[in-house]
Structure formats: C-alpha cells, structure tokens
C-alpha cells in the first residue's frame with residue numbers, strides 16, 4: 001500500500017530545456033492548462049530556443065512566448081513574459097525571498113516553486129507569498145521576432 005502523498009495540480013511542472021550551446025538553456029512555462037484531462041493530448045509545453053550572440057547578448061524568439069506566458073532563460077537567470085500580445089517584459093528570475101529561480105508563468109502570474117511567491121508578469125510586483133519585494137526588471141529589446149537580452 002502506497003502512502004505517498006499526491007499533490008493535484010502540482011504533478012506536472014511545465015519546464016522544458018534546450019541547450020544547443022551548452023551554457024544556454026531556456027526553460028519555458030507557457031499557458032495554463034487547456035482544460036483537457038485527456039492523457040492522449042500532450043500538455044501545452046514547449047521549449048523556447050535562445051542564442052548567445054558574439055557580443056554576449058542573448059536572443060530569444062518572441063514567437064516562442066505565449067500571451068500570458070513566458071520563458072525562463074536559465075543561463076541569464078531572466079524571465080521573459082508576454083503579458084499582452086506584442087508586449088514583452090523581462091525580469092530577474094531570481095526570487096527575492098531566498099533566491100530560487102522562478103519556474104512557472106501561467107495566466108500572467110510568475111510563480112516561485114520554493115515557497116510559492118507569485119509575481120505579476122507585467123510589472124514583477126508581488127501578488128502573494130513571502131517575497132519581500134518584486135522581481136527586478138531586466139532590459140530587453142524587441143526587433144521583429146527577436147528579443148535581445150543584454151548581458152547582465
């Protein structure tokens with residue numbers, strides 16, 4: 001008999017990793033559940049790709065970021081969101097509470113997995129949990145389908 005606890009809703013952390021250049025990995029957490037519990041339908045998750053430019057900046061494809069979702073650029077510890085169609089924001093992915101890397105962006109809410117602080121995906125403001133301060137904003141530029149993150 002199994003006594004292992006279950007945590008409905010937390011079973012699947014939507015993370016994907018792509019590391020074409022080794023040091024460059026992007027985990028993505030895209031839109032919320034599509035409402036289907038059909039196990040034959042794959043979850044809405046995908047990995048975004050990023051490239052390290054020769055000048056040290058990171059490029060992320062805007063089309064890899066769902067509206068209301070975002071991607072976490074692991075190598076830069078930056079989370080890039082699209083709170084509204086065509087509007088992109090970037091923040092430090094380091095949670096101000098105890099330094100975990102945020103892990104999920106769903107319905108314009110960024111969540112830290114360690115103690116479930118939540119942040120507004122447009123402003124970085126704390127929505128809930130123990131974080132004492134918002135996620136720090138990070139610069140980005142958008143040109144066509146390319147979002148460029150300056151090196152930290």
Ligand code: FES
Pocket residue numbers: 095096097098099100112113114115116117129130131
């Ligand atoms: S480290 Fe993020 S909530 Fe504690």
